[in-house]
Amino acid sequence: MTAIPLGHLLMLGAVLFAIGLAGVLTRRNVLVMLMSIEVMLNAVNLTLVAFSRYRGWTEGHVLAFFIIAVAAAEAAVGLAMVLAVFRLKKSVYIDDLKLLKR
Amino acid sequence: MSSELVLFYVLAAGAVGFAIAMLVPPMGKNPIHSALSLIGSFFCLAALYAQLSAHLLAAMQIIVYAGAIMVLFTFVIMLLNLGPEEIQPPKITFTKVMAGVLTLFVFGKLATAIALAASGSVATELTEAQGYGTVKVVGRMLYSTFMVPFELASVLLLVAAVGAVVLAKRSLKYVASPEPPPAGLNRLANAPDQDEADAGHADHGHH
Numbered sequence: 001m002t003a004i005p006l007g008h009l010l011m012l013g014a015v016l017f018a019i020g021l022a023g024v025l026t027r028r029n030v031l032v033m034l035m036s037i038e039v040m041l042n043a044v045n046l047t048l049v050a051f052s053r054y055r056g057w058t059e060g061h062v063l064a065f066f067i068i069a070v071a072a073a074e075a076a077v078g079l080a081m082v083l084a085v086f087r088l089k090k091s092v093y094i095d096d097l098k099l100l101k102r
Numbered sequence: 103m104s105s106e107l108v109l110f111y112v113l114a115a116g117a118v119g120f121a122i123a124m125l126v127p128p129m130g131k132n133p134i135h136s137a138l139s140l141i142g143s144f145f146c147l148a149a150l151y152a153q154l155s156a157h158l159l160a161a162m163q164i165i166v167y168a169g170a171i172m173v174l175f176t177f178v179i180m181l182l183n184l185g186p187e188e189i190q191p192p193k194i195t196f197t198k199v200m201a202g203v204l205t206l207f208v209f210g211k212l213a214t215a216i217a218l219a220a221s222g223s224v225a226t227e228l229t230e231a232q233g234y235g236t237v238k239v240v241g242r243m244l245y246s247t248f249m250v251p252f253e254l255a256s257v258l259l260l261v262a263a264v265g266a267v268v269l270a271k272r273s274l275k276y277v278a279s280p281e282p283p284p285a286g287l288n289r290l291a292n293a294p295d296q297d298e299a300d301a302g303h304a305d306h307g308h309h
Contacts (some may be wrong), residue, residue, distance in 0.1 A: 003104045003106045003107050004106065004107060004110045004153070004154075005220070006220045007216055007217070007220035008110065008114070009150075009154075010216040010220050011213065011216055012114045012117065012118070012150075014209060014212035014213055014216060015118055015209070016117065016118065016121055017208075017209075017212065018205050018206075018208060018209035018212070019118070019121045019122060019125065020121070021204075021205050021208060022125065022201065022202070022205045023124070023125045025197075025198075025201030025204065025205065026125075026198050026201050026202070027125060027130075029133060031133050031136075031137075031175065031178065031179060031184070032124070032125070032130070032133060032136050034175070035124060035136060035137065035140050035175065036124075036125070038140065038167070038171065039121050039124070039140070039143065042143075042144065042147055042167070045147075045159075045163075046147060046150065046151075049150075049151055049154050049156045049159060050154060052156070053154040053155060053156070056232075056234065058234070058235070058239055058240055058243050059243070059247075061156055061158065061159055061235060061240050061243075062240060062243055062244055062247075062248050064156075064159055065158075065159065065162065065240070065244065066248075066251060066255055068162055068163070068166050068167065069255045069258065069259060070255075070258065071166075071167070071171065072166055072170060072171055072259065072262070073258050073259055073261075073262030074262075075171045075174055075175070076174065076262045076263065076265075076266040077262050077265050077266050077269065079174055079175065079178045079266070079270075080265070080266035080267075080269035080270040081269055082178060082182075083178060083181070083182070083269070083270045084269050084270060086182055087272075092182060092184065
């Protein structure tokens with residue numbers, strides 16, 4: 001049995017989630033915003049793994065596995081969109097991407 | 103304090119420290135430094151998964167996250183040739199203040215919920231025979247109980263791969279439209295033929 005209290009692990013997950021949220025909301029670089037989303041997804045994964053460890057379940061691992069798959073898909077499509085937008089606007093800053101705001 | 107707890111604190115400090123370094127200057131100013139810092143955070147989390155007996159997930163974290171996804175990020179950063187961001191005085195805008203307040207609010211809610219719920223939780227005993235978190239156990243569950251979601255995840259990844267190729271394709275306009283491409287592009291497309299013809303002429307001249 002592990003000596004790490006469950007609360008410590010959940011708190012680490014919450015701290016990482018808050019860091020990712022702050023990154024998405026404050027940074028203006030789309031690439032860094034995507035990276036912050038990855039940090040948030042990792043925080044969720046850590047919470048799932050911690051709960052499965054303390055319950056002796058394996059389902060949490062499978063769910064975390066699916067989250068990793070979705071994160072990979074999201075990163076691929078998101079970066080492709082960043083590339084396409086960069087060709088159009090020559091910028092990766094979210095403040096420059098206001099095509100719909102005329 | 104047990105050695106296990108000390109290791110947890112070191113890894114947690116690493117994960118949080120690298121994640122903060124990703125966003126805050128001096129490292130956060132350059133996107134490539136942000137990406138490298140994030141890889142450090144992912145490695146710390148992989149070690150934490152291993153500490154929690156999630157062996158398959160620890161390997162997946164390194165292969166998929168630190169390997170595939172972050173290589174994709176660094177590729178795109180280098181492809182776009184992004185330098186360090188222009189140094190501007192840190193301006194406090196209304197949006198950023200609201201973002202900070204919202205972040206603190208969300209974190210406060212999470213922290214109070216954790217403090218209320220997680221007190222006095224004890225980990226279940228694990229025996230070696232159970233093989234908790236190994237490839238065998240997780241894989242068996244993945245291919246039996248979660249068979250349909252697993253197949254759907256493969257379809258999702260296929261759609262994402264096709265979508266990424268379509269989105270990042272350079273001259274989609276000319277592929278999609280029936281009218282011929284403009285003259286400049288046409289000349290470029292014919293360039294190899296021209297070269298071949300030139301080479302043929304040169305050969306004839308030689309003989």
